[in-house]
Amino acid sequence: MLGHVKDSSAKRPALLARLKGRGRRGEVVFIALSALAALTLVALVLLMVYELTVTALPSLQRFGAGFIGATTWDPVNEQFGALTAIYGTLVTSFLAMVIAVPLSVGAAVFLAELAPHGVRDAASFLIELLAAVPSVIYGLWGLFVLVPLVKHPLEAFLGDYLGFLPLFQGPRFGVGMLAGGIILAIMVLPIVTATARDIIRMVPDSQKEAMLALGATRWETIWKVVLPYARSGITGAIILGLGRALGETMAVTMVIGNAPIISASLFSPAHTMASQVASEFAEATGRLYISSLIEIGLLLLGITLVVNVLARLLVWKSTGGSRTGEAV
Amino acid sequence: MTGLRKATNAMMLSLCGLSALLAVAALVAILGYTISKGLPAISFQFLTSLPQPVGETGGGVGNAIVGTLLLVGLACVFGIPLGLLAGIYVAEFARPKVAFAVRFTADVLFGVPSIVTGLFVYGLVVIKMQGYSALSGGIALALIMAPIIARTAEESMKLVPTTLREAGLALGIPRWRTILSIVLPGALPGVVTGIMLGTARVAGETAPLIFTAFGSRLGYQGLDEPVAALPLQIYRYAISPYRDWQQQAWAAAVLLVMGGLVVSVVVRVLTRRRLH
Amino acid sequence: MLKLPSTVPGAGAGNSMEASHRGIRVQDLNAWYGRLQALRSINMMMEPKLVTAMIGPSGCGKSTLIRCINRLHEVVPGARVTGSVLLDGVDIYAPGTDPVELRRSVGMVFQRPNPFPTMSIFDNVAAGLKLNSRMPRAKLSDVVERSLRQAALWDEVKDKLNQPGTALSGGQQQRLCIARALAVEPAVLLMDEPCSALDPVATMKIEELVRELREKYTIVIVTHNMQQAARVSDFTGFMLMAADRAGELVEFGRTGEIFTNPRDKRTEDYITGRFG
Numbered sequence: 081m082l083g084h085v086k087d088s089s090a091k092r093p094a095l096l097a098r099l100k101g102r103g104r105r106g107e108v109v110f111i112a113l114s115a116l117a118a119l120t121l122v123a124l125v126l127l128m129v130y131e132l133t134v135t136a137l138p139s140l141q142r143f144g145a146g147f148i149g150a151t152t153w154d155p156v157n158e159q160f161g162a163l164t165a166i167y168g169t170l171v172t173s174f175l176a177m178v179i180a181v182p183l184s185v186g187a188a189v190f191l192a193e194l195a196p197h198g199v200r201d202a203a204s205f206l207i208e209l210l211a212a213v214p215s216v217i218y219g220l221w222g223l224f225v226l227v228p229l230v231k232h233p234l235e236a237f238l239g240d241y242l243g244f245l246p247l248f249q250g251p252r253f254g255v256g257m258l259a260g261g262i263i264l265a266i267m268v269l270p271i272v273t274a275t276a277r278d279i280i281r282m283v284p285d286s287q288k289e290a291m292l293a294l295g296a297t298r299w300e301t302i303w304k305v306v307l308p309y310a311r312s313g314i315t316g317a318i319i320l321g322l323g324r325a326l327g328e329t330m331a332v333t334m335v336i337g338n339a340p341i342i343s344a345s346l347f348s349p350a351h352t353m354a355s356q357v358a359s360e361f362a363e364a365t366g367r368l369y370i371s372s373l374i375e376i377g378l379l380l381l382g383i384t385l386v387v388n389v390l391a392r393l394l395v396w397k398s399t400g401g402s403r404t405g406e407a408v
Numbered sequence: 409m410t411g412l413r414k415a416t417n418a419m420m421l422s423l424c425g426l427s428a429l430l431a432v433a434a435l436v437a438i439l440g441y442t443i444s445k446g447l448p449a450i451s452f453q454f455l456t457s458l459p460q461p462v463g464e465t466g467g468g469v470g471n472a473i474v475g476t477l478l479l480v481g482l483a484c485v486f487g488i489p490l491g492l493l494a495g496i497y498v499a500e501f502a503r504p505k506v507a508f509a510v511r512f513t514a515d516v517l518f519g520v521p522s523i524v525t526g527l528f529v530y531g532l533v534v535i536k537m538q539g540y541s542a543l544s545g546g547i548a549l550a551l552i553m554a555p556i557i558a559r560t561a562e563e564s565m566k567l568v569p570t571t572l573r574e575a576g577l578a579l580g581i582p583r584w585r586t587i588l589s590i591v592l593p594g595a596l597p598g599v600v601t602g603i604m605l606g607t608a609r610v611a612g613e614t615a616p617l618i619f620t621a622f623g624s625r626l627g628y629q630g631l632d633e634p635v636a637a638l639p640l641q642i643y644r645y646a647i648s649p650y651r652d653w654q655q656q657a658w659a660a661a662v663l664l665v666m667g668g669l670v671v672s673v674v675v676r677v678l679t680r681r682r683l684h
Numbered sequence: 685m686l687k688l689p690s691t692v693p694g695a696g697a698g699n700s701m702e703a704s705h706r707g708i709r710v711q712d713l714n715a716w717y718g719r720l721q722a723l724r725s726i727n728m729m730m731e732p733k734l735v736t737a738m739i740g741p742s743g744c745g746k747s748t749l750i751r752c753i754n755r756l757h758e759v760v761p762g763a764r765v766t767g768s769v770l771l772d773g774v775d776i777y778a779p780g781t782d783p784v785e786l787r788r789s790v791g792m793v794f795q796r797p798n799p800f801p802t803m804s805i806f807d808n809v810a811a812g813l814k815l816n817s818r819m820p821r822a823k824l825s826d827v828v829e830r831s832l833r834q835a836a837l838w839d840e841v842k843d844k845l846n847q848p849g850t851a852l853s854g855g856q857q858q859r860l861c862i863a864r865a866l867a868v869e870p871a872v873l874l875m876d877e878p879c880s881a882l883d884p885v886a887t888m889k890i891e892e893l894v895r896e897l898r899e900k901y902t903i904v905i906v907t908h909n910m911q912q913a914a915r916v917s918d919f920t921g922f923m924l925m926a927a928d929r930a931g932e933l934v935e936f937g938r939t940g941e942i943f944t945n946p947r948d949k950r951t952e953d954y955i956t957g958r959f960g
Contacts, residue, residue, distance in 0.1 A: 118494040121490070132524070299417040
């Protein structure tokens with residue numbers, strides 16, 4: 081020990097030697113390992129793009145950019161195009177957002193602003209639980225409970241009363257884009273709700289109190305102060321939900337009917353990019369068929385990357401510095 | 409005018425409440441129906457036996473239970489160290505810009521559809537090993553799990569006060585030991601929560617297994633052989649034309665839901681305790 | 685071995701020269717946080733086995749100064765130091781010097797009590813030893829008891845060594861932190877406003893303790909409380925940070941002189957409460 085003993089000068093070389101240290105091997109190894117892990121995560125995203133591109137190469141070379149715009153999906157003659165899947169993906173996701181966004185924002189407002197403590201905690205827990213239910217169980221429930229309900233009464237009602245719209249024409253199967261959109265809406269709901277709730281909670285009380293003090297009602301305060309204040313964060317939450325909807329696979333696969341059809345009617349069976357890959361991959365034979373499916377996966381990756389980057393930036397911006405990495 | 413404003417207020421607030429109620433109702437409907445439909449079909453024989461040949465009734469999901477445990481175990485073996493170390497790096501060592509980049513990638517990786525992760529592992533492992541395998545399934549699940557663990561580990565380590573790190577360093581404890589013995593235990597509830605959330609999430613994953621673990625009617629055959637999984641079996645049984653299989657899908661779904669419920673409740677308790 | 689400047693400004697009081705190789709000698713020390721300079725050309729000598737108090741208004745750099753003595757300053761991202769600090773004649777900033785080893789010789793007590801929340805009272809005191817070397821439990825017990833006795837805490841906690849350290853009162857926690865620092869047998873004890881979070885009774889106990897510990901340790905105590913400095917210290921340094929200048933050592937000398945007969949007008953103004 082370095083003690084202030086009487087002849088500390090004699091101890092000095094020892095102190096000097098000690099302070100030189102023993103070459104911290106543990107420290108170096110630990111930092112190297114953790115840095116390697118972090119690097120691996122980053123590398124994985126790049127490797128993913130590379131690997132999918134390589135495995136999709138036969139299809140990329142054969143069809144080029146035309147792949148995206150082509151509507152043929154003919155395994156027998158080996159003609160493949162992605163447009164039917166892209167169309168199905170966009171329509172179901174859009175439908176899901178149309179249904180889920182008002183409900184989510186409403187539920188988020190309720191949880192953040194209106195509900196008493198006990199109710200808020202319980203409801204938050206249940207809604208988060210909804211987010212934890214595996215996709216395949218939504219699919220199972222969707223297939224055996226939702227699809228019959230969609231066929232009758234929902235499609236019967238829509239077809240009878242709104243059948244003049246192209247959206248609601250044609251044979252009523254139950255399975256189809258309508259069922260796909262609804263199941264996606266249910267799945268997206270808890271994600272958007274939970275994120276939007278956290279963002280609404282960050283609106284400073286002073287903002288609301290100022291409005292309430294002016295004699296505004298609770299709703300006017302929410303509508304004119306809280307929601308505008310939280311707008312970009314809520315937009316981020318919605319896009320985050322959209323990202324989930326675009327890539328969601330099993331539940332949609334089980335209720336959409338999986339047919340390469342582009343139809344204006346929501347009653348029509350269709351497929352999404354994810355459902356097409358999931359439902360056809362096991363039976364796909366031949367390099368070109370498989371690589372076409374993988375190219376669809378590559379396109380899906382591209383779309384969800386863009387959507388997610390956008391969403392993260394918006395959510396980060398509005399949840400403040402704690403998540404942006406500027407603060408240590 | 410005042411009357412109209414009051415009415416609008418009351419109506420809109422009720423609509424908000426109704427939205428929340430609908431979300432909760434959806435959960436009750438899905439879980440309630442699944443449990444009521446599947447629970448009666450669960451028996452010892454269902455849990456332990458292998459599937460019967462097509463067309464014959466009876467049999468169980470023993471293969472899928474073994475497979476899911478194996479796949480989740482493999483995912484943990486790869487995913488926990490990867491995620492935890494990456495989280496530690498971001499929270500403790502990385503410069504702000506690097507931290508931002510890693511955090512951002514982890515979030516992006518989290519947002520990648522699981523089916524794409526499956527295709528990636530198909531190209532990376534399955535093609536190279538020339539066959540579907542339990543190993544490739546475990547790797548695919550680990551890739552889904554790692555970013556979740558990394559983010560939760562990082563965020564809960566950030567909550568450990570700086571002064572505790574400094575107290576450790578001031579005692580002459582090397583930085584890495586300070587992190588492992590002082591910071592990490594302080595962040596443990598959060599870290600465990602992340603691990604459990606990650607585990608629960610991958611235990612229910614189906615899509616990536618289609619191209620990797622593939623499924624099997626047999627039990628464990630080796631890491632380089634295909635293996636069954638509960639979610640995969642639920643999917644295949646659900647879309648099959650056989651009543652008996654559909655019934656088994658419901659029963660298997662109950663197992664999956666129960667597992668998820670247990671994890672959620674445990675996580676809830678853990679995060680509660682951290683707040684107090 | 686070391687060429688010391690013939691005069692050390694500030695360290696005016698007589699006996700420092702003959703003991704120049706012992707204690708802590710600060711030479712032309714500058715410190716930065718990023719672009720912000722916190723310390724400017726500090727020169728002083730902290731005598732062995734005496735108490736040196738650093739006083740001054742908040743933000744004047746006095747905490748930064750003591751954090752330079754155990755090289756804890758540099759763990760803050762972007763922090764930087766020039767100049768040197770000699771501990772018993774050895775430059776702790778010399779290339780190749782291991783801050784981890786240094787910190788085992790220089791203990792530190794922080795502004796707020798920060799016992800490790802996941803550890804028992806026993807483990808808190810033993811942390812510095814346990815996490816650095818393997819020591820038999822019996823010997824460890826001896827060290828823990830000795831340290832707790834030195835920190836005047838033994839009688840209060842001897843029956844509950846296995847309880848968490850955070851269950852103690854604020855004053856007890858701070859003495860636990862002192863015991864923790866003493867357990868690794870440092871030569872120097874740095875105390876960064878150790879009483880600022882404590883009530884008067886607990887403060888008094890800590891002050892008593894400082895007077896006792898002075899027999900064995902070189903103590904540097906930062907305080908915003910001038911009475912405290914007057915009560916516990918042998919030497920006092922007064923620091924000041926002007927609007928456009930980093931923290932400077934305005935005056936340094938025997939505590940009695942500083943408080944009764946300051947040479948600098950600014951010191952006098954501060955001590956008489958005209959600003960700060």
